[in-house]
Amino acid sequence: MATNFLDKDGLIHFWAKIKEKFVRKELKTGSEDTYKVLSDNNLTDALVEKINNAGSSSFSGDYSALTGKPSIEGHEVATGNQTAASLGLETPGGAQAKADAAKTAAVAAVKTLGYQTSTQVESAITAKGYATADSVDSKVNAAKAELQGKITEAVSSALTYKGVKATKAELPVEGNKTGDMWHVTADANEYAWDGTKWEPMGGAVDLSGYMKKTDMVALTNGEIDNVTV
Template sequence: MAKYLDQTGVTTLWGKIKEKFVLKDGNKVLSTNDYTTAEKQKLGAIATGAQVNVIENVSVNGSALPVTTKGVNVTVPTKVSQVTNDSGFQTASQVSSAITKAVEGIASGFKYSVVDALPQTGKSDTIYLKANSGSGQNIYDEFIWVNSKWEQLGTKQIDLSGYMKKTDMVALTTSEIDAICV
């Protein structure tokens, strides 16, 4: 279900945003000075460009890799042919063959029948086309026989009574947004 933010929701959201952040005040910085002398001295003792991150060891699948000048080179295959196929993955020709076989199976088992009226019973491999009052590409209603009864395909009966229309939506104006964001 789609959600939207109304004027009350925007007002609430703006209030929560204002609670979390310090308001900018001209050319001033933060309104409180939480940066302690101890923190300043700690950072002042660190040399320019210094890093404390040191890689001590790296393993790939249980095998240690050499660490040189804080770096590790992990060789990763760049082609499928460099990897052993031990899980039965399919080749391109196997996939193509399977798709062709599946499509042929569908096409050979598919039938349709144009009828004036639906029979008492139908066949599960047949789509029955019954004329309707439509025009163009919509001159038949389509039916299939499922679980000993008729099922209509592609019915156009959709209840949209609970949905808003685009014309029912009214956007907040710039003035209304400005009034909220004070």
């Protein structure tokens, strides 16, 4: 008997049906758990109080009539055409001069302390007998190659394929060594000698108790429509 399930396409259709029939609820302004209703004015009590207490005001639009003018470093911006110097700020020319002076001082300090090139450093390391990057890489690569060789040798010697037998009863009982493996056609399986007996390496698995892919049938849009009536 087929089992119905809801796939991604069906879920999208189902969600569209829900949005078609219902309006999403919205939280009241400033609230995290109270939702709006049709009779709400959608304003918090605090906001309504501020509006009522605001009174009337007027502004001519002139910058000079503006209260609380912006300021920079404590200097009020009185008009829109003040220069950086009039506000006590650094001018572009002054900033460039200070940057040039700092660069000159840094170069002088490096010359005083002295420096070495990468070639000089490499030569000094080699002279002290320390390992360089190239010598370390060479040793690491050699160790990796040796390790890979041992792994390959171990894996290749783990099992030795001996051939094919018609039945398990035909497997040899003498002269076997650990890792010998035969294929038996009767049960389409491989058997390996573990030192004392033949051990099966695999075989067929009974999957009759599992659900088949064809048993899973996605709900159709029509079936979803019937659910959301």
